[in-house]
Amino acid sequence: MKIRFEGLTKRFPNRNKKIKSEVVAVDNFTFEIPDGKLVGLLGPSGCGKSTALNLICGLEVPTEGRIFFDDDDVTDIPAENRGVGMVFQSYALYPHLNVKKNIMFPLQNLKGEQKLTKEQMEQKALEAARIVQIEELMDRKPREMSGGQQQRVAIARALVKMPRVLLLDEPLSNLDARLRIQTREEIKRIQNETKITTVFVTHDQEEAMSISDLIVVMKDGAIHQIGKPQDVYDQPCNLFVAKFLGTPPINVFKGRINGGELYIGDDKIAGKEFVKDISDQEVFIGIRPEGFILRNEDGGKKGVFSSKLLAVEVMGRDTSVVFSSEHSEVEGTRHRAIISSEEHIDPSSEKVFFDINPKKLFVFSGESQERLI
Amino acid sequence: MSKNKGTSTVAKLRSLKAWLYLLPALLFLGVFMVYPLIDVLIYSFEEGYNSASQTSFGTGIYNYAYVLHDPYFLQAVKNTFIIVIITVPLSTILALLISLGLNSIKKLKEVFQTIFFLPYVTNTLAVGLVFMIMFKKTPYTDGLVNMILAIFKAGPIDFIDGPYWAKMFVMCFYTIWVVLPFKILILTSALASVDDVYYKAARIDGTSRFRMFTNITLPMISPMIFYLVITGFIGAFKAYSDEVAIFGTDLNAAGMNTIVGYVYDMLYGDSGGYPSYAAAAALILFAIVFTITVINLLISKKTSIR
Amino acid sequence: MNDYDQISKKAGISETVRKIITYTCLSVWGIIVLFPFYWMILSSIKSYGSYNSEFTPRFIADSPTLRNYRDAFTQVSLGRYFLNTFIFTVVTTLLMMIVIVFAAFAFSRLEFKGKNLVFTLFLSLMMIPSELVIITNFVTITNLGLRNSFTGLILPSVTSVFYIYLLKENFEQIPDDLYKAAKVDGTSDLKYLFRVMIPICSPTIVTVVILKVIECWNAYVWPRLITDDPKYFLVSNGISEIRENGFGRENIPAMMAAVVVISIPLIILFLIFHKKIMEGVSRGGTKG
Numbered sequence: 001m002k003i004r005f006e007g008l009t010k011r012f013p014n015r016n017k018k019i020k021s022e023v024v025a026v027d028n029f030t031f032e033i034p035d036g037k038l039v040g041l042l043g044p045s046g047c048g049k050s051t052a053l054n055l056i057c058g059l060e061v062p063t064e065g066r067i068f069f070d071d072d073d074v075t076d077i078p079a080e081n082r083g084v085g086m087v088f089q090s091y092a093l094y095p096h097l098n099v100k101k102n103i104m105f106p107l108q109n110l111k112g113e114q115k116l117t118k119e120q121m122e123q124k125a126l127e128a129a130r131i132v133q134i135e136e137l138m139d140r141k142p143r144e145m146s147g148g149q150q151q152r153v154a155i156a157r158a159l160v161k162m163p164r165v166l167l168l169d170e171p172l173s174n175l176d177a178r179l180r181i182q183t184r185e186e187i188k189r190i191q192n193e194t195k196i197t198t199v200f201v202t203h204d205q206e207e208a209m210s211i212s213d214l215i216v217v218m219k220d221g222a223i224h225q226i227g228k229p230q231d232v233y234d235q236p237c238n239l240f241v242a243k244f245l246g247t248p249p250i251n252v253f254k255g256r257i258n259g260g261e262l263y264i265g266d267d268k269i270a271g272k273e274f275v276k277d278i279s280d281q282e283v284f285i286g287i288r289p290e291g292f293i294l295r296n297e298d299g300g301k302k303g304v305f306s307s308k309l310l311a312v313e314v315m316g317r318d319t320s321v322v323f324s325s326e327h328s329e330v331e332g333t334r335h336r337a338i339i340s341s342e343e344h345i346d347p348s349s350e351k352v353f354f355d356i357n358p359k360k361l362f363v364f365s366g367e368s369q370e371r372l373i
Numbered sequence: 374m375s376k377n378k379g380t381s382t383v384a385k386l387r388s389l390k391a392w393l394y395l396l397p398a399l400l401f402l403g404v405f406m407v408y409p410l411i412d413v414l415i416y417s418f419e420e421g422y423n424s425a426s427q428t429s430f431g432t433g434i435y436n437y438a439y440v441l442h443d444p445y446f447l448q449a450v451k452n453t454f455i456i457v458i459i460t461v462p463l464s465t466i467l468a469l470l471i472s473l474g475l476n477s478i479k480k481l482k483e484v485f486q487t488i489f490f491l492p493y494v495t496n497t498l499a500v501g502l503v504f505m506i507m508f509k510k511t512p513y514t515d516g517l518v519n520m521i522l523a524i525f526k527a528g529p530i531d532f533i534d535g536p537y538w539a540k541m542f543v544m545c546f547y548t549i550w551v552v553l554p555f556k557i558l559i560l561t562s563a564l565a566s567v568d569d570v571y572y573k574a575a576r577i578d579g580t581s582r583f584r585m586f587t588n589i590t591l592p593m594i595s596p597m598i599f600y601l602v603i604t605g606f607i608g609a610f611k612a613y614s615d616e617v618a619i620f621g622t623d624l625n626a627a628g629m630n631t632i633v634g635y636v637y638d639m640l641y642g643d644s645g646g647y648p649s650y651a652a653a654a655a656l657i658l659f660a661i662v663f664t665i666t667v668i669n670l671l672i673s674k675k676t677s678i679r
Numbered sequence: 680m681n682d683y684d685q686i687s688k689k690a691g692i693s694e695t696v697r698k699i700i701t702y703t704c705l706s707v708w709g710i711i712v713l714f715p716f717y718w719m720i721l722s723s724i725k726s727y728g729s730y731n732s733e734f735t736p737r738f739i740a741d742s743p744t745l746r747n748y749r750d751a752f753t754q755v756s757l758g759r760y761f762l763n764t765f766i767f768t769v770v771t772t773l774l775m776m777i778v779i780v781f782a783a784f785a786f787s788r789l790e791f792k793g794k795n796l797v798f799t800l801f802l803s804l805m806m807i808p809s810e811l812v813i814i815t816n817f818v819t820i821t822n823l824g825l826r827n828s829f830t831g832l833i834l835p836s837v838t839s840v841f842y843i844y845l846l847k848e849n850f851e852q853i854p855d856d857l858y859k860a861a862k863v864d865g866t867s868d869l870k871y872l873f874r875v876m877i878p879i880c881s882p883t884i885v886t887v888v889i890l891k892v893i894e895c896w897n898a899y900v901w902p903r904l905i906t907d908d909p910k911y912f913l914v915s916n917g918i919s920e921i922r923e924n925g926f927g928r929e930n931i932p933a934m935m936a937a938v939v940v941i942s943i944p945l946i947i948l949f950l951i952f953h954k955k956i957m958e959g960v961s962r963g964g965t966k967g
Contacts, residue, residue: 057863079862091858098877105874106864122825157864167863390868391791396781399797401838406804409815416814469707474701481702486711487953491716494949494956496897498915499938502922503715506722506931517718517736550711555960562961611810614899614915622903622919633810640817641904651814659811 001070001164001197002057003033008065010051027221030107033199033214038191040229041201041207043218044244049201052218053167055200058082069164080109085158085196089170091150093142099153101139103128128160131190148179149259155187159194166191168200170206186213205245209233217241224242234355234359236365239369242286242362247335248320250362252329254283262363265327267305274358275373282366291360294321294345295353303353310334312347317318323344323352399414400459416652437652445625446654455541456631457609460548465601467549468556473586475557476564486561493554501547508532508543533620540629548615552608556601558651564590598655599673603666611660613637632658725779725936730932747936756909760917767832767893767902767913774837776884781844784872786811788858804840805925814913817904821889827908835901837958839849842887847881887961889952896945940950 008029011022014214021125025048033039051365054060054068058079066075072084085106092179093102107116116124117326129135132152151171158166171187172180185326188211191198202208207231208215217225225237236242242250255264256279263268264285294304313320321337327334339345345352363373421436440446450523475485492500509515510531521528533545571589578590591598613633614626625638626631632654639651722730724743751757785791786798816835825831861871877884899915903948906912912920921937948958 017753054859059862061861080865080867082863083865084863088858088860090854090855090856092854092881094857094875105866109865109870157860161864172702211824220906223918375868387789388791391785392791393779394785394789395797397778398843401778401834402801402804404777405816405835406807406812409812409819412815412818413811471705475692475699478698478705485709486957488712488898490953490957491712491946493948493960494893494919495942496915496945496947498897498899498918499941500715500719502721502918502934502938503722506935507718509713514733514736520735552714558957558961559833582755607808611808617899617919621923622742634816636810637900637904640814648814648818655811655814659808662808667827670771 002035002068003165003197003199006066006068006070008052008055009054009063010060011047011063015287019050024221026047026055026062029176029223030075031216031223031226033197036195036197037139037213038050038188038200038211040212040215041199041218041232042205042208042215045203047205047218049218050169053086053169053199056165057084057086057167072264074270083161083163084165084167085161085163086167087151087154087158087169087171089173091174092111092345093141093150093153093157095142097141097270098138098349099134099140099142099145100125100128102153106157107183112159112163124160128156131159131193132156132186139164139173146172147176148183151175151183152186152259155190158176159190159196162194163196164349166194168198170201170203172202172204176332180207187211188273195259206230206247209245214237217244219244236327236362237371239284239364239371240366242371246288248338250286250288251333253285253287253325253327254282254329254365254366256280256366257362258280260364264305266323269304269356270358270361276363278363278372283372284364284369286371287356288360289320289336290336291357292321293355293357294337294341294343295355303355305354305356306351307346307351307354309345309352312345317341319343319345321352333366374516385411390540400553413652413655416649426650436649437657439659440650440653442651446635447561448625448628449585449630449632450654452541452629453612453631454512456501456545456548456612457606459541459545460552461602461605462576462607463545464549464552464556465598465605466603468553468560469598472555472560472564475561489557492551493558495595497551497615501615502591504543504547504550505533505619506542510535534627537628540627543619545620548612550607551552551594552617556605560594561599563594567593593677599607599669599676603669603673606665606669607662610658610665695738716942719938722932723939725932727932728931731817734743747933748929748940751937754872754933755917755921755937756912757921757940759910759942760912760914764913766829767898768892769828771833771836771895772888774833774890775839775842776888779846779887780842780877781849781883782838782873782883783846784868784876785848786843786879788872788876789868801840805844811955812909815900816901820905821922823963825905827906828909829911831905832902832911832913836895836898839891842891844886846880846883849880853879866927885952886955886962888958889948890959892948893945917941 008026009024010026011024012022014021018196021140027048029052040154042050051060055062058059058074058077059079062075066073068074069082094105097105100122104121105246107121107124110116120337120353126135126138127137132150132155134156137145137149137153140149142153151174155171158168167188172183175183175197187198187200200208200212212229214226215229215232217297221242221277225232225241227235232241236245239252243252253264254271255262255276257263257275259280260272260275260277262275262283262285269285292305293303307323308326309321309323311322313322318338319341321339323335323337324333325335364371403455417436418434419434420433429601471489475482478485509516510519510529510533515529516532518532524528530539530541567590571593572585575585575589612631613631616629616631616634620627620629624634630638636651636654638657639654640648710715711773721738721740724745725740726742726744726746726749727734729741786794786801820826820831820835822830825834844922858871897915902911902913903916903919906916909917909920918937918941919932942955
């Protein structure tokens with residue numbers, strides 16, 4: 001099922017009652033989530049992504065705009081009748097009910113023609129439990145289970161009525177690192193099996209990148225970019241998106257375009273063939289850690305970009321070169337370049353020289369922070 | 374981009390639903406608490422109100438003047454104050470001692486706690502009757518207490534129909550018996566919540582038991598003690614049913630009436646039918662309790678700041 | 680080494696002495712608490728004749744009899760008082776639970792205009808002593824012609840601001856997410872209240888029920904004001920009535936049998952739930 005937003009806006013009164021102006025949690029969303037996809041809503045905390053999720057499931061009523069499930073306008077349908085499944089960050093399992101009763105809970109709310117017999121309910125509960133592989137835990141109470149198990153129960157409960165949409169609010173944030181990777185693959189598998197349109201919210205870009213078919217990057221209630229994870233990573237539309245995606249994060253320097261050429265300080269990073277015909281201005285220059293190509297000074301061929309070497313960290317698979325630059329966007333930033341472990345660098349050298357892979361090099365306007373190149 | 378009309382309607386509907394849930398409580402509280410509160414004030418200033426004809430002569434402070442000159446009321450005030458002054462400090466100290474004892478033992482602790490709490494759940498009217506027969510002297514028997522007194526070559530005294538101070542003694546004894554369970558319970562849990570590490574630290578420093586009590590225990594549980602003193606004052610000023618339990622419903626005849634008893638007597642029974650006097654007496658009681666509570670709170674604040 | 684031996688010996692002795700004193704004192708108070716109960720049971724199984732022939736009361740009954748219990752139920756309307764109190768307790772507690780659960784639910788879970796103001800007013804009502812409002816209530820009930828009726832007995836005591844407060848605090852401890860989850864799962868507010876909130880808060884609810892039952896069972900002042908027809912007496916009034924006009928003034932054993940019968944239900948309740956009751960009371964219950 002498709003989900004479509006048209007001019008969706010949600011404003012809250014300011015928490016501080018003395019301030020009259022409202023807080024815009026979701027600002028004029030217009031886009032479509034295609035049927036059967038896994039979509040990640042990604043953004044820093046407080047960006048309105050959870051509000052967006054609450055609007056989809058009906059826990060919040062939008063101030064303006066409409067929400068459509070396929071062609072049905074569901075904007076005014078309350079949460080209890082919207083037929084979505086939701087997994088909460090805290091799992092929200094009913095502490096007084098065992099796993100089976102927790103999973104059956106949504107089924108017991110069905111009315112009229114949809115009403116099920118007890119046998120049907122148990123059958124469905126068992127099916128849902130099987131999908132998340134917790135059939136053997138049916139008699140446990142929530143507090144007798146680990147976080148990962150509780151998570152699965154929460155997913156089973158959300159799936160049991162075969163919802164039109166499955167929503168997950170920070171589904172992995174309460175799990176430890178190892179379990180997180182395992183569970184996110186699990187979510188991907190379950191989504192693949194059930195083909196239910198799934199929206200999940202996360203502040204962890206790695207999580208979003210790794211399993212989403214589509215990611216929506218948000219900040220301050222506004223959508224900054226929508227696209228496939230790799231596309232968004234490779235073609236960030238502005239400085240915020242570029243900074244938000246990728247670990248280690250992108251390195252940002254202050255620079256300028258001068259006479260069709262790109263400079264960081266005195267270093268000329270790229271020429272006319274890269275800059276094309278953009279007018280002279282102050283810019284921010286973003287370089288992905290993997291975009292640096294090491295050039296040793298003694299090789300005779302100096303790189304286009306020089307900086308002060310701080311440390312060399314050997315990670316095994318690759319090597320991190322930590323350096324600083326007097327042209328960093330934020331002064332004192334420890335920048336990081338990732339190079340192949342086969343490259344050799346003398347940790348005691350003072351300076352380090354790089355060439356830049358143009359595919360990993362982004363130029364943003366100094367004023368609007370929109371991407372120029 | 375039209376503003377959603379749904380939002381405000383939904384909010385209104387929700388608000389309405391909430392009020393519906395509150396309705397029973399609001400209704401009962403309105404009729405049986407808020408309205409009476411206003412009404413009692415009016416009563417107290419309506420002179421010569423007659424509940425049968427529902428008429429009054431006018432308004433003024435006559436009701437208060439009448440009540441304050443009524444010897445029965447003055448007797449009731451005296452009795453109430455004596456009960457308060459004797460039972461509140463005594464029961465608090467006794468409860469503290471018992472709680473300290475309970476807290477220092479392990480074996481049988483729960484058994485003792487359960488036994489000590491028993492009076493809380495019993496019908497005070499019923500048990501008062503037992504106290505009455507234990508203390509009472511009749512033509513057939515001197516009663517249990519006099520039998521014990523006889524061992525010490527004292528008595529016999531009629532505690533129920535005899536001298537004032539004998540009656541007052543029974544009254545205070547029974548009152549303490551009734552109020553102690555609550556105080557013991559509160560103080561035992563207060564004592565149990567004092568972290569053991571303080572005592573351990575103090576013992577390593579070689580602190581004596583007495584100093585531990587005055588310098589650690591007492592300051593730590595002082596909020597609870599103040600709470601008990603304040604509620605104890607309020608409760609003791611409202612003494613009534615314990616008196617009925619021992620001396621029967623005609624408290625004026627026994628000379629053991631209390632302020633609350635006076636209020637009810639004015640309202641109902643052989644001497645009843647004067648809600649205005651009852652209201653005035655109740656408001657005087659409220660003023661006394663209020664003043665004492667404020668004084669208590671001020672003292673407790675001063676002490677805790679120090 | 681000798682010094683240390685002596686110190687530890689001394690410490691051991693003083694510890695033992697302290698223990699003996701503590702246990703003795705506690706036992707003395709224990710006896711004072713329990714003795715009236717012993718005395719009422721003892722007196723209740725003495726026959727009328729043997730009780731009155733003892734100028735010096737005896738601590739055992741020579742020929743125990745249950746006759747007094749039969750008298751208590753036949754000669755005075757103890758059975759009726761009992762039944763009345765039972766009805767009064769059950770109906771009052773039930774009605775109060777409904778009223779306070781809904782009110783606490785509204786305060787804790789629902790959003791509405793003026794919520795804070797209403798709640799503050801509620802809290803301020805907690806300070807009002809019942810003695811003050813009972814006067815008007817007496818007049819109100821009398822004017823409504825509800826004296827000597829269960830309606831008149833029950834109505835003024837079906838709300839308690841304190842219990843609403845207690846329950847509201849407890850309801851608020853349930854995480855918000857549970858409510859949201861239930862909403863998304865298609866649960867109505869009312870269903871959520873009954874299927875999630877009440878089960879989760881059942882310990883508090885049971886505590887409130889028990890405290891209210893104790894309060895109802897021991898109610899004296901209001902029933903005394905509002906009933907003068909013995910057909911509507913509750914046990915507390917019943918016992919005063921028995922004392923003044925019952926078996927003839929001196930039939931103490933029968934009176935004691937009535938006292939035992941009246942005390943037993945609550946004592947049984949207490950023995951079963953003593954942990955819950957004590958916990959509930961220490962969380963802020965006060966008598967009356």
